[in-house]
Amino acid sequence: MRLNNRSAVLLMLPATTLYALFVLYPTVRAILLSLTDAHGVRGGSFIGLANYRQLIHDPQVTAALWNTVLYTVVVVVVQNALGLGVAYWLYSNRAVRSIARTGLLMPAMMALVAVSYLWQFIYSPIGGPLNALLDAVGLHSLQTSWLGDPSTALMGIAASYIWMYLGYTATIFLSNYLAIPDAVMEAAALDGARGWRRFRHVDWPLLAPSLTVNVTLSTIGSLRVFDLPFIMTDGGPANHTQTLSYVIYNDSFRDFHFAYGTAVAVLLLFITIAAGVLVTTVLRRREVAA
Amino acid sequence: MSGMTTTTARRDQAQTARFPAPDGNRAARRRKLLRSRLSSAGLLLVTLVVLAPILLMLKVSLQSDSDLAANPLSLPSHLNFHNYVAAFSDMNYGRSVFNTVLITGGAAVLVLLTGSLAAWPLARLTRRWTKVVYQGFVAGLTVPVFVMITPLYILMRDLGLLDSYLSVILAEAAISLPFAVLFFTSFLRSVPAELEEAAAIDGAGALRTYWHVVLPLLRPASATLLITLTLVVWNDLIIPLVLLTSDDKQTITLDVYSTIGTHAYSASQLLPTVVLGTAPLLVVFVVLQRHIVAGITAGVGKS
Incomplete structure (x- = not known):
């Protein structure tokens, strides 16, 4: 029997049902819920856009929005720049490539929860390894309470996230490198393209597909960051490390302001979609141009 | 997938063969080496x-607090396995590993079967x-779980599924479905349809063709997906945190979180707990690395 429309619909039925019921329906329901004044599980009454009017004047939400955007920009730029550098190194060094990649990927296998506790320990102000290390190399003037200081807390969290996913990003760039036909690199070598010049004119345009994937993944991943600030700082000091996801969880499951928390979630959804569309159109256009 | 490492090795050989070191110029060759x-x-x-933070974690997890205060960066003066005994008894370890395996297994069966059928x-x-x-499935990749978490909680409550394995299995499976559908579809597009057509000529129905031809064909993709899914479910905090309340149902990551929570744990209490929560996956990673790398790089070059 060949596949026809009828058998295709039947084959897709289980997956679409599961997906519609537990992903699409909750997403649509979230938008509706954000237009009510529901507290806890009891459905509230329709109040239009009042939650949205309230949240643009809510200092907690505006702080979280700013923190999330700043965090995302820093993570996307630094993680991809470092990942690309490491991938270039891995590509040009065949001898230790596979063992180095294994080591670099190790942190990405840990749960974010585990990474959070580990780095909370590393950053701890009293007897923390980072401060001990700074002391050992004579830089004790730099010692600080990394997660307790408003000027370093968010970047400290970003650093632990970048640490976790550096190998992941590099692995994606590397697989793109390994897919470049040898003939291309030989031709570049014959033309005398070496080092930076080869990277600029040969590698960089050819790496466009993996750049799209990496930038998309790191953007989506860091916009929704939750576990790290939730565990490492619980949003503090003051509002300095609260992210949108953190505020959503806090409002919804600590204060049980379901509708208001969900309105923040819908804001996160629109930001994610906007960022996704932006990243995809800009980077896909590059891919086509190359 | 299974050919990946061998292809790379073969290409490496080919590269060396095509770039013979310039003969004669010994100094240049030595400099290059x-x-x-x-x-x-x-x-x-x-x-x-x-790797230093991970090594540090292992080191400190074997140190007593007083030993750590004296040697924050150097090797411990003696190994203290007592930390692990204490952490093990504070956690609900065996039970949590069992729960995680059960939930991962349930979600995996659901995702692999429904995903490949679709x-x-x-x-x-x-x-x-x-x-x-x-495109509908693709769209699901961008929706942050935080957008649907509250309605999901309300839905599970209405279905009477709160605090059940099934609620976590269904939620994790549904959230992983978009990736599975994309991954299986692109894998199937890369293999010819001849076998399925042969089965059709033999008069096999859709379900028989699926079971005897398509599913075996997808075996390498399924292995990769299974490992990726294990990583996701094992490491997830938010879904079990919101949907589960009883201690005897929690997953390993939730167990680590609820054991430590926001208590002022000392390093010798904290780090063994984290190691116990992390170790099983690191072992899986070392053994099945090939599949993990294949899962990570699945999105590249298939646009």
Whole structure:
């Protein structure tokens, strides 16, 4: 029997049902819920856009929005720049490539929860390894309470996230490198393209597909960051490390302001979609141009 | 997938063959060798720096608090396995590992079966409506779980599923479905439909063809997906945190979180708990690395 429309619909039925019921329906329901004044599980009454009017004047939400955007920009730029550098190194060094990649990927296998506790320990102000290390190399003037200081807390969290996913990003760039036909690199070598010049004119345009994937993944991943600030700082000091996801969880499951928390979630959804569309159109256009 | 490492190795050989070292110029060759040695050493150093926090974690997890205060960075004066005994009894370890395996297994069966059933027609039947369905799944990749978490909680409550394994299995499976459908579809598109057509000529129905031809064909993709899914479910906090309340149902990551929570744990209490929560996956990673790398790089070059 060949596949026809009828058998295709039947084959897709289980997956679409599961997906519609537990992903699409909750997403649509979230938008509706954000237009009510529901507290806890009891459905509230329709109040239009009042939650949205309230949240643009809510200092907690505006702080979280700013923190999330700043965090995302820093993570996307630094993680991809470092990942690309490491991938270039891995590509040009065949001898230790596979063992180095294994080591670099190790942190990405840990749960974010585990990474959070580990780095909370590393950053701890009293007897923390980072401060001990700074002391050992004579830089004790730099010692600080990394997660307790408003000027370093968010970047400290970003650093632990970048640490976790550096190998992941590099692995994606590397697989793109390994897919470049040898003939291309030989031709570049014959033309005398070496080092930076080869990277600029040969590698960089050819790496466009993996750049799209990496930038998309790191953007989506860091916009929704939750576990790290939730565990490492619980949003503090003051509002300095609260992210949108953190505020959503806090409002919804600590204060049980379901509708208001969900309105923040819908804001996160629109930001994610906007960022996704932006990243995809800009980077896909590059891919086509190359 | 299984051919990946061998292809790379073969290409490496081909590269060496095509780039013979310039004969004669011995000094240049020696300089080149030195440079590649230095590059290797540098790369290994970077790897070691990245691994340092993990090594530090292992070291401190075996130190008593007083020993740590005296030797924050150097090796412990003696190994203290008592930390692990204490952490093990504070956690609900055996039970949590069992729960995690059960939930991962349930979600995996659901995702692998429903995902491959849907991917088959999506890969083979190019109609306008199949493209719409495909795009619908793609859209799911961008929706942050935080958007749906509250309605999901309300839905599970209405279904009477709160604090059940099934609620976590269904939620994790549904959230992983988009990736599975995309992965299976692109895998199927890369293999010819001949076997399925042969089965059709033999008069096999859709379900028989799926079971005897398509599913075995997808075996390498399924293995990769299974490992990726294990990583996701094992490491997830938010879904079990919101949907589960009883201690005897929690997953390993939730167990780590609820054991430590926001208590002022000392390092000798904290780190063994984290190691116990992390170790099983690191072992899986070392053994099945090939599949993990294949899962990570699945999105590249298939656009």
